[in-house]
Amino acid sequence: MAKEKEKEKEKDVTIYDLANELNISVATVSRALKNDPVVSKKTRKKIFELAEKRGYRTNPFARNLRSGETKTIAFMVHELNSTFINSVLSGVEKIVTEAGYDLIIAHSSESFAKEAANAKNLFDKRVDGVIASLSFDTKNLDHFKPFFDRNVPVVFFDRVEKGKGNTVVVIDNYKCGYEATQHLIEQGCKRIAHITASLSRNVYSDRYRGYKDALYDNNIEPDESLVFIGDLSEETGADAAKKFLNMSERPDGAFITNDFVAASFIKKIKEAGLRVPEDVAVVGFNNDAIGHLIEPTLTTVNYPGIEMGEVAGRTLINHLKGVSDLSKINTIIINSELIIRESSVRKK
Amino acid sequence: MAKEKEKEKEKDVTIYDLANELNISVATVSRALKNDPVVSKKTRKKIFELAEKRGYRTNPFARNLRSGETKTIAFMVHELNSTFINSVLSGVEKIVTEAGYDLIIAHSSESFAKEAANAKNLFDKRVDGVIASLSFDTKNLDHFKPFFDRNVPVVFFDRVEKGKGNTVVVIDNYKCGYEATQHLIEQGCKRIAHITASLSRNVYSDRYRGYKDALYDNNIEPDESLVFIGDLSEETGADAAKKFLNMSERPDGAFITNDFVAASFIKKIKEAGLRVPEDVAVVGFNNDAIGHLIEPTLTTVNYPGIEMGEVAGRTLINHLKGVSDLSKINTIIINSELIIRESSVRKK
Numbered sequence: 001m002a003k004e005k006e007k008e009k010e011k012d013v014t015i016y017d018l019a020n021e022l023n024i025s026v027a028t029v030s031r032a033l034k035n036d037p038v039v040s041k042k043t044r045k046k047i048f049e050l051a052e053k054r055g056y057r058t059n060p061f062a063r064n065l066r067s068g069e070t071k072t073i074a075f076m077v078h079e080l081n082s083t084f085i086n087s088v089l090s091g092v093e094k095i096v097t098e099a100g101y102d103l104i105i106a107h108s109s110e111s112f113a114k115e116a117a118n119a120k121n122l123f124d125k126r127v128d129g130v131i132a133s134l135s136f137d138t139k140n141l142d143h144f145k146p147f148f149d150r151n152v153p154v155v156f157f158d159r160v161e162k163g164k165g166n167t168v169v170v171i172d173n174y175k176c177g178y179e180a181t182q183h184l185i186e187q188g189c190k191r192i193a194h195i196t197a198s199l200s201r202n203v204y205s206d207r208y209r210g211y212k213d214a215l216y217d218n219n220i221e222p223d224e225s226l227v228f229i230g231d232l233s234e235e236t237g238a239d240a241a242k243k244f245l246n247m248s249e250r251p252d253g254a255f256i257t258n259d260f261v262a263a264s265f266i267k268k269i270k271e272a273g274l275r276v277p278e279d280v281a282v283v284g285f286n287n288d289a290i291g292h293l294i295e296p297t298l299t300t301v302n303y304p305g306i307e308m309g310e311v312a313g314r315t316l317i318n319h320l321k322g323v324s325d326l327s328k329i330n331t332i333i334i335n336s337e338l339i340i341r342e343s344s345v346r347k348k
Numbered sequence: 349m350a351k352e353k354e355k356e357k358e359k360d361v362t363i364y365d366l367a368n369e370l371n372i373s374v375a376t377v378s379r380a381l382k383n384d385p386v387v388s389k390k391t392r393k394k395i396f397e398l399a400e401k402r403g404y405r406t407n408p409f410a411r412n413l414r415s416g417e418t419k420t421i422a423f424m425v426h427e428l429n430s431t432f433i434n435s436v437l438s439g440v441e442k443i444v445t446e447a448g449y450d451l452i453i454a455h456s457s458e459s460f461a462k463e464a465a466n467a468k469n470l471f472d473k474r475v476d477g478v479i480a481s482l483s484f485d486t487k488n489l490d491h492f493k494p495f496f497d498r499n500v501p502v503v504f505f506d507r508v509e510k511g512k513g514n515t516v517v518v519i520d521n522y523k524c525g526y527e528a529t530q531h532l533i534e535q536g537c538k539r540i541a542h543i544t545a546s547l548s549r550n551v552y553s554d555r556y557r558g559y560k561d562a563l564y565d566n567n568i569e570p571d572e573s574l575v576f577i578g579d580l581s582e583e584t585g586a587d588a589a590k591k592f593l594n595m596s597e598r599p600d601g602a603f604i605t606n607d608f609v610a611a612s613f614i615k616k617i618k619e620a621g622l623r624v625p626e627d628v629a630v631v632g633f634n635n636d637a638i639g640h641l642i643e644p645t646l647t648t649v650n651y652p653g654i655e656m657g658e659v660a661g662r663t664l665i666n667h668l669k670g671v672s673d674l675s676k677i678n679t680i681i682i683n684s685e686l687i688i689r690e691s692s693v694r695k696k
Contacts, residue, residue, distance in 0.1 A: 055497060057472050072452070081438040081654075083431065090428040093455060102452045102473065104420070107441060124405050125450065149403060234637060263641040289582060290638050293611040306429075 013056040022050060073316065074122040075105045076115065076132035078159065083260075083288050084305045085133070088157065091309020092131055099317045101128065108135045110231075116143035123147060129316045130154040134161065136198045136231075141166065153319045153326045157312045159201050167329045169312045171336040173203050176301045177210025179338050180255045180283040183299070185218045187281050187346045189253030193226040195240045195265065196257040207257055207285075226251055230261070237264030245272050253281045253344075259288040259300055266294065266343065282343040296342030308334050361404040370398060421664065422470040423453045424463065424480035426507065431608075431636050432653045433481070436505065439657020440479055447665045449476065456483045458579075464491035471495060477664045478502040482509065484546045484579075489514065501667045501674045505660045507549055515677045517660045519684040521551050524649045525558025527686050528603045528631040531647070533566045535629050535694045537601030541574040543588045543613065544605040555605055555633075574599055578609070585612030593620050601629045601692075607636040607648055614642065614691065630691040644690030656682050 019026040032039040032047040073096050077085050096103055106122060108115035115135050122130065123146045130147055132154060141161050147154050160168040184192050199205045212222050228243060230236025244251050256262040262284030266276050276282055276296055284291060284300040291298035311332055318324040367374040380387040380395040421444045425433050444451055454470060456463035463483050471494045478495055480502060489509050495502050508516040532540050547553045560570050576591060578584030592599050604610040610632030614624050624630055624644055632639060632648040639646035659680055666672040
C-alpha cells in the first residue's frame with residue numbers, strides 16, 4: 001500500500017513534463033499557467049488543456065516558499081460541539097473562503113494546556129492569521145506571544161482577555177446582564193437566581209457584574225446563595241433547579257447564561273409542579289432555536305454568532321489585505337438585544 | 349504595515365543563524381533539532397534553548413517538499429450550522445488531531461457547484477485525505493475523481509453515493525425508517541405522514557423506502573399526499589403541520605427525519621388544539637438535545653454523530669498509516685436505535 005502511494009507521488013506532473021510534451025519552453029508554460037497575456041491565447045489554451053488532461057497541480061509549497069504565505073487561517077476554540085461556536089464558525093468560514101483562505105480548526109476542550117499546545121502547532125504551521133476564543137481557565141495570553149512577536153494577526157472573539165492591545169470582537173455582556181436582570185425586576189421578581197459558568201472568563205464575569213449592578217440599582221441585596229456556577233451542560237440546569245427547589249426561600253426569577261441550560265432548568269421546575277413564569281420567571285441567553293420551541297417560549301438575549309464570525313473574519317482579512325490595521329482596533333462590539341417571550345412575562 | 353510585515357518575514361530565524369551564533373556546524377544543529385542522540389544532551393539542550401529564544405520554527409513547506417505530505421485532512425460538508433454535522437466534526441477533529449493532522453473545512457451550502465469547486469481547491473492544496481458528506485443535489489462523484497486517480501483516500505459519511513467502490517460510513521437508514529414507522533403502526537396509527545428532505549439523497553430515500561415497506565407489510569396503502577418534502581428548516585415543520593391540519597382526512601401519526609423539524613411540527617399541532625400523541629403520534633430523527641426538553645418529550649432515532657465522526661476519522665487515519673486499506677472497505681454501518689419517549693406512546 002505504502003509503496004503504491006509512493007509510486008503515485010513520483011508520477012506528479014511538473015511544468016517540465018508539460019513543456020517537454022508540447023515542445024515549448026518551461027518559461028512559456030509557467031507564464032501560460034499564470035494566464036500571462038504575453039503567451040498567445042492559442043498556446044495558453046493548449047497548455048491548459050494538457051495540464052488538465054495530465055492532472056497537473058500547482059505546487060502550493062513551492063509557491064509558499066516564495067510568498068511566505070500559507071493562505072490558511074487558524075480557528076481556535078474551546079469547544080466545537082456548541083450551537084454558538086458552530087454559528088460563529090459558519091460566519092468565519094464564509095468570509096475567509098471568499099477571500100481565498102482555508103480554515104484550520106483546533107479546539108481545546110476547555111483546557112488551557114491544550115490551547116497552548118494548539119497555538120504552538122499552528123504557529124509552526126505558519127498560519128497567516130488566527131481567530132480565537134479562549135477556554136474556561138485561560139488566564140493570560142503568553143501562548144499567543146509568538147504570533148504577536150511575528151506580527152501574525154490575531155482576532156479574539158467572545159471569550160477574550162481585554163485591554164492588552166489585542167483586538168477583540170464581543171457583545172456588551174455587562175449591558176446584557178444588566179438588562180436581563182432589570183427586566184426580571186420589572187416583572188416583580190425579588191429573589192433572582194443567576195446560573196452561569198466560570199467567573200474567571202470575561203463573558204460570565206461581565207454578565208455577573210451587570211446582574212449585580214441591576215440588583216443594587218433596584219435596592220435588592222445580592223445573595224451569593226442564589227448564584228450557581230456550572231459548566232453550561234444540561235446537567236447544570238437540572239442541578240441548579242434541584243438546589244433552588246430545596247431552598248426554604250426559593251428564587252422567583254432566574255437569569256441563565258445559556259438557552260439549553262435554561263430549557264433544562266425550566267423542565268425541572270415544571271416537573272416539580274411550579275409554574276414558569278408565575279412562580280419562577282426565566283431569562284436565557286444566546287437565542288438558540290430551542291427557545292421558541294419549548295413551553296413557555298424562552299425570553300433570551302439575541303447573541304448573533306454568525307454576525308460575530310463574519311465580523312471577526314472580515315477584520316482579519318482586511319488586515320491581511322492591508323485595507324485596515326488591527327493594531328488600531330481594540331474592541332468591536334456587536335449588537336445584542338433582549339428578546340422577550342413567555343417565560344419571563346408575568347400576567348399582572 | 350505591509351512593509352513592516354515584510355521586514356519581519358526577512359528576519360525568520362534559520363538553522364544557519366543558530367549554527368552561526370553557537371559556532372557549531374549546521375549539520376549538528378539540524379540533527380539536534382530532530383533530537384538525534386548522536387548530538388550530546390548538553391549540546392542539544394543549548395541548541396533547543398537558543399532556538400526557543402530566537403523564535404526558530406521548522407519550515408513545514410521545506411519539509412513537505414521532501415515528504416510529499418501536507419499533514420492536513422479535508423472535511424467537506426453541506427452545512428456547518430447543523431447540530432449533527434457539528435457533532436461529526438467534533439468526532440473527526442478528535443481523531444485526526446491525535447494523529448497529528450490538521451483539519452481544513454469547506455462547506456457547500458447544499459450546492460453541488462460549490463462542492464465541486466471546494467473539491468478542486470482541496471485537491472490543489474494537496475490534502476492527504478478527505479472526509480465528505482454530499483450536498484442535497486450531488487448526483488455523481490466525478491468531482492472526486494482527481495482524488496481517486498491520485499490515490500488520495502476519501503471517506504464519505506452520512507450522505508453518500510453507494511456502490512461505486514468508495515468507502516462510506518453510514519447508519520442503516522432503511523432499517524431506521526422501517527422501525528420508526530412500525531412503531532407508529534403498533535401505537536395504532538393508520539394514516540402516517542412522512543416529513544423529510546430531497547429523496548434524491550440516500551439518507552432520505554432509504555428512510556422513505558423503510559417507511560413505505562413498513563406500511564406495505566402492515567397492509568396500509570402508502571398515500572403520496574401524506575409525504576411532505578422540505579429543506580429540514582423549522583419552517584418545514586410548521587408548513588407541513590399547516591398542510592396536514594387542512595386535510596379533510598388528517599394523519600394520525602408522523603415520522604419526521606429531523607428532531608428540530610419535529611419540534612416545530614409538534615408546536616403547531618398543539619397550537620391548533622390537537623394532542624400529541626393522542627391525536628397525532630410523532631417520531632423524530634437524530635436524538636438532538638431538544639428532544640427531551642420539549643413537551644411531550646420526543647421519540648427519535650439515535651444517530652450518533654460523534655461516533656460517526658470518530659469512525660470516519662479513524663478509518664482514514666488507519667489507511668494513511670498503512671494499518672488498513674480503504675480499497676477493501678466498502679461500507680461501515682454505525683449502530684442506531686429507536687428511543688421511545690412520550691410523543692409516540694398512546695395510552696390505550
